[in-house]
Amino acid sequence: MTLRAATLTAPVALPERTKTRVLDLVRRHGPQTAQDLAARLDVSIPAARRHLGDLLDQGLLEARVEKPGGRGRPQHVFALTERGEAAFPNTSSGLCADVLRHLRELFGQGAVLQVLDARNQALGEQIRAELAGAATLGERVEQLAVQLTALGFEATSHRDPSLHEDGAGGEVWYITQSHCPHLSVARQYQELCASELTLYSDLLGVAVTRESRMACGQGCCRYRVAALPT
Template sequence: MTAVTALSPAAPAPERERTKRRLLDLVKRHGPQTAQDLAARLEISIPAARRHLCDLQEQGLVEARVEKPGGRGRPQHVFALTDRGEAAFPKTYSLLCVDVLRHVQSLYGEGAVLRVLDARNAEIAARLAPELCGSALPERLELLAQRLTEMGFDARLERDPVEPGVWFLVQHNCPNLTVARQYQDLCAAELDLYGALLGVPVVRESRIACGQSTCRYRIGPGSA
């Protein structure tokens, strides 16, 4: 009779996710780590640690590097957080931004915040304008939606089903929500930026900062 080797059951999905989270926490706390170091800290096998690291690499949360320990010795593979992995940890950037704008307003008056935001938009416009210049409106909108999505806005385009030449730019996320709720100048500056970049009338129909599910912009003839 042929012996049958029993296979160890795979760890339940929640347990695997907890292990991955612990692994990310260790890399965040201790910096780039080898698979061997992580396995020892987590008290799991090295192959198991490598499987978790492979999953995290596929998710874009960690990346492999070749480094010399302490700047000398034999090079070894270590795993470090990517920008996306860093973003998985809580940040206080929005609160810091609100504090900075509050101090700007206190020191330089009511219009100072809008001037700061206008300067920021001028910089963004200077960066995007060369890409948008010379193309038809649909192409400009597609490119703008792509760039906004890269900036965290999760932007999508919709055609007006009734009126030809009219589009809707719909943002499903506001990465600046904490700031936008306290400083409406941010949303006003955003609206001005889109109008300047697209060269056509733009009207905002809804706003996440006001409790609605999306920021929705009507773009094209008759939007004024």
């Protein structure tokens, strides 16, 4: 192993206890404001800001400006950097990335896609059984979010209250994932995100488009689910 490779894979030491809690909250719930974290930690906002400042200085968090739900007044939120994510090592993700890399090197890009397709088929059968009792699109979307959360994606669903129609009159829903258990792999293999998008569309039986993507540095993965009238 080269010195460079050892440096890249070396684990990041976790900071003191409260700061570790801050990092864990951001990891589990997605980008947070200082107010959000103060409430979750039961500390004052100035105390939360001090911890955030230290974590920013250590390169474990980054600050960005976002609009709540894509609308409203912009606010400062804090998200994990790659260094921050490395504080919570996921050996299975590292193994997965290595396997996909070797597949690509040995058998070409098509082999990677075949593996992901096979994974989706098995995962789809499992989730489809849970969606079987959902009669409406809204029920299917809500149940899919539940299943994704169980898989580690911290997913929520909602119908846009300001938009009840799409084009000629279809309903519109959103699924938001604030955590990705495969983020390090998704950054290296865009095919993983593309295959998940196809899976969601297949499970819901309607068009699904991705509006934001954590693997591209955005704060969450947000999917727009639109059903046009027949």
